[in-house]
Amino acid sequence: MGEIKKVSTAYMQEIFSKLKIGDKVEITGVIYTGRDAAHKRFVQALDEGKSLPIDLKGQIIYYVGPCPAKPGKVIGPCGPTTSGRMDLYTPRLLDMGMKGMIGKGARSQEVIDSIKKNKSVYFAAIGGTAAIIADSVKRAEVVAYPDLGPEAIYRLEVKDFPCIVAIDSEGNDLYKVGVERYKEKV
Amino acid sequence: MKEIHVTKVEEAVKNLCMQAACYLGEDVEGLLKKGLQKEESEFGQYIIQQILDNVELSRTESIAMCQDTGVAVIFVELGQDVHIVGGSFQDAINEGVRRGYQDGYLRKSVVDDPVFKRKNTGDNTPAVIHIDVVQGERLKIMVVPKGAGSENMGALKMLKPAEGLEGVKKFVVKTVMEAGGNPCPPIIVGVGIGGTMEKAAILAKKALTRKAGQHHKDSNYEKLECDLLEEINHLGIGPQGLGGKVTALAVHIEACPTHMATLPVAVNLNCHASRHAEIILFG
Numbered sequence: 001m002g003e004i005k006k007v008s009t010a011y012m013q014e015i016f017s018k019l020k021i022g023d024k025v026e027i028t029g030v031i032y033t034g035r036d037a038a039h040k041r042f043v044q045a046l047d048e049g050k051s052l053p054i055d056l057k058g059q060i061i062y063y064v065g066p067c068p069a070k071p072g073k074v075i076g077p078c079g080p081t082t083s084g085r086m087d088l089y090t091p092r093l094l095d096m097g098m099k100g101m102i103g104k105g106a107r108s109q110e111v112i113d114s115i116k117k118n119k120s121v122y123f124a125a126i127g128g129t130a131a132i133i134a135d136s137v138k139r140a141e142v143v144a145y146p147d148l149g150p151e152a153i154y155r156l157e158v159k160d161f162p163c164i165v166a167i168d169s170e171g172n173d174l175y176k177v178g179v180e181r182y183k184e185k186v
Numbered sequence: 187m188k189e190i191h192v193t194k195v196e197e198a199v200k201n202l203c204m205q206a207a208c209y210l211g212e213d214v215e216g217l218l219k220k221g222l223q224k225e226e227s228e229f230g231q232y233i234i235q236q237i238l239d240n241v242e243l244s245r246t247e248s249i250a251m252c253q254d255t256g257v258a259v260i261f262v263e264l265g266q267d268v269h270i271v272g273g274s275f276q277d278a279i280n281e282g283v284r285r286g287y288q289d290g291y292l293r294k295s296v297v298d299d300p301v302f303k304r305k306n307t308g309d310n311t312p313a314v315i316h317i318d319v320v321q322g323e324r325l326k327i328m329v330v331p332k333g334a335g336s337e338n339m340g341a342l343k344m345l346k347p348a349e350g351l352e353g354v355k356k357f358v359v360k361t362v363m364e365a366g367g368n369p370c371p372p373i374i375v376g377v378g379i380g381g382t383m384e385k386a387a388i389l390a391k392k393a394l395t396r397k398a399g400q401h402h403k404d405s406n407y408e409k410l411e412c413d414l415l416e417e418i419n420h421l422g423i424g425p426q427g428l429g430g431k432v433t434a435l436a437v438h439i440e441a442c443p444t445h446m447a448t449l450p451v452a453v454n455l456n457c458h459a460s461r462h463a464e465i466i467l468f469g
Contacts, residue, residue, distance in 0.1 A: 022229070037304075067253045067293040076291055077250045082335045082368050104335075105368040105427060126233055126426060127335065127370035128459045129240040130253040149306045150253075150293050162236070164229065164428065175367060178429025182227060183422030 006160075009060060012099050016121045019165045021174040025123065026160035031060040031102065032143070035081055037151040039089040046092070053144035054153060057097035060123075063104075065150035066140075067130070075140040075156070077130030080104040083122070087111050094118040102163055106175040116171030123163035124174070136161040188323040188469020189271050192278035195327070198465050199282025202329035203258060204290035206463035207250045210241045213398040214374070214460045217435040221372050221425075230430030234372070237425075237458055252459045255292035256331035258283045258313040261395060265322035268469060276315060279327075284309040295334070316388060328464035330395055336373065336457040339365035342387055345449040354379060354451050355414060361453040362418050362434065367427015370457035374398055375418065375437040378452040380444035390454035393438035395462045402439050411437045435460075 002024065007015055009029025019025065032054055034042070042052055063083050067076030083103030090101070091114035100120055104127040107115075115122055125133060139157040146152050166174045215238070222234045244251035260279055264270075270278075287294055287310040294310040297303070341361045345353045358377055365373075378389025401408040414437045424430020435458070444450065 024232075065253060065293060065295075067250050067255065068291045070249060070291045073249075076293070077244070077253045079253050081254070082338070084368060104370065106366055124426065124428065126236050128252045128457055129236050131244040131247065131249055131251060132236060132240045134249075135243075149308070150295070151306075166428070174428055178227070178229065178424065179366070179422040179427070180429075181422065182424055182429045182431060184420040 012058065012060070016100070016119060016169050019121055019168055021165050021168045021172045021177060023165040025163050025165060027060070027102070027123070027163055028159050028161070029157070031062050031156050031158055033064050033066075033154040033156060034061045035063050035065055035151055036085055037148050038145055038153050039086050041145060043089050043092065056093055058099050060100040060102060061093070061098060062102040062156065066134075066154070067150075073134070075134050075137045078134050078137065079130035080125040080127055083107060090114065094120055102161075106173070107167060112167055112171050112173055115167050116169065119169045121165060121169055122167035124166035125161070125163050133161065187267055187269050189269050190325055190467055190469050191271055192273040192275065194467060195270070195275065195278040195325070196282040196285070198327055198467060199260070199279050199329060200286040200289065202327065202463040202465060203283055203286025203292065203331065206329050206331050206461040207255045207290060207292050208248050209245050210251055210459065210461065211398065214435070214458070215241055217399050218372065218458060221432040221435055225425065225430050225432045227424055227428075227430035229428050230425040230432060233425035233428070234432065250290070250292055252333060252457070253293055254295065254333035254335060255287065256333045257296060258310060259330040259332050259391065260313050260315045261328040261330065261392065262315065262317040263320045263326040264317055265324045266319050267323040268325050279315055280311045280313055283311050283313045323469055325467040326464060327467070328395055328462060330391070330462045333457060333459070336369035336455045339369040340390070340452070340454045342383065342450070342452040344383065345451055347447065347449050349449065351410070353449065355410075355417070357451050358414055358453055359417050359421070362455070363421055363423070365455055366423055369455040370459070371423055371427060372425055372432045372435045372458050374456040374460045375414070375434050376454040376456060377437065377439045378454070379439060379441040379450070381442045381450060382444070383450055385442065386450035386452040387454070389440040389442060390452035393440040394454060394456045394460065396438045398460060399436045407439045407441060411439055
């Protein structure tokens with residue numbers, strides 16, 4: 001598993017090509033949230049020739065719908081949601097310059113191919129560790145689609161957000177490699 | 187005849203919603219700790235440790251352990267000698283859910299229409315309510331918040347009786363295999379066998395509410411639970427689907443009589459945040 005690699009969202013271009021599946025990382029910087037309903041709106045806007053409410057170029061999207069924040073907290077518990085539900089939309093967003101994704105669970109072959117083509121990275125956060133992850137969020141503000149409630153787009157400033165590199169820029173997939181390693185014949 | 191006022195129901199449901207979301211039961215936590223010992227994958231160990239740390243943090247801070255605080259599934263055992271007074275029983279349950287999700291800072295995840303509008307109702311109602319009328323003069327309420335990540339990976343199949351035990355095993359293992367990392371393993375596998383289509387599905391959900399790791403009373407089903415757990419943990423899926431030995435913490439089976447021409451099997455998966463809280467109210 002090795003030591004933890006620090007990933008700054010300000011230097012993704014340089015770092016991403018060096019990240020390999022199975023690397024444990026801590027992400028620091030600005031990321032944006034977005035899940036089912038926001039992705040649907042993104043694609044609708046693009047189909048209608050409209051611009052998106054945020055510039056995705058060079059950004060990381062985190063698939064999450066947080067709980068409300070308790071008084072005095074920056075954000076409520078905010079662990080990753082299942083990424084596979086975004087698979088239909090993802091290649092189009094990667095082609096537009098979206099740089100990386102944080103979520104949980106395996107991705108489709110189309111997404112893996114697109115990650116490879118666009119030299120992107122897919123990070124797995126640990127599903128169901130929402131309280132711990134919330135501690136790494138230092139600022140949070142809704143920047144688009146406030147009517148979507150927990151599915152609104154937030155701009156998050158995170159510090160040392162713990163993740164694992166699940167699909168690297170060469171298209172290697174930890175979900176396949178990891179399972180193959182531990183599979184047993186019965 | 188004992189009387190229970192709806193405000194008592196409302197208050198109980200409110201508290202159970204908050205309790206279930208923030209405090210993981212010792213049964214599940216105990217199985218996670220055992221899983222940490224069993225897991226061979228370094229990632230798997232790291233992940234289970236993070237999950238345990240998260241359980242502790244959410245408990246200390248009284249915040250939700252997972253942001254998906256689910257649809258509120260409510261199992262009710264209503265004693266036939268209990269009289270609910272002061273208003274509508276179902277409204278009281280929904281009011282409890284509304285207040286619990288509001289006061290507990292839990293996420294509201296319910297949308298009003300599944301196909302067309304999909305507009306968030308804003309208060310996590312309506313709950314999914316199952317009521318059984320039983321003997322006696324007590325009211326048991328169990329709140330089982332169910333997240334979508336694991337719920338989406340469930341499946342149901344009407345097997346032919348000729349497919350028998352092997353058919354059941356094959357279907358359960360296939361469902362877990364195809365689910366991979368999506369339901370947030372290590373999971374608890376709920377299996378409902380028999381009845382009719384809808385009965386099997388409800389049994390599978392109910393199986394998840396059993397004390398985690400407790401076996402079926404019938405030795406045949408107990409053995410089937412053990413065999414399935416072993417086979418599932420040979421799949422290699424591991425914690426979060428990143429490879430490992432601990433894919434499931436337990437398999438719980440509920441079975442009931444069925445038609446001579448049918449063998450319904452439903453599989454309802456639960457993530458490691460296998461949440462349930464219950465209370466018994468007396469008149």
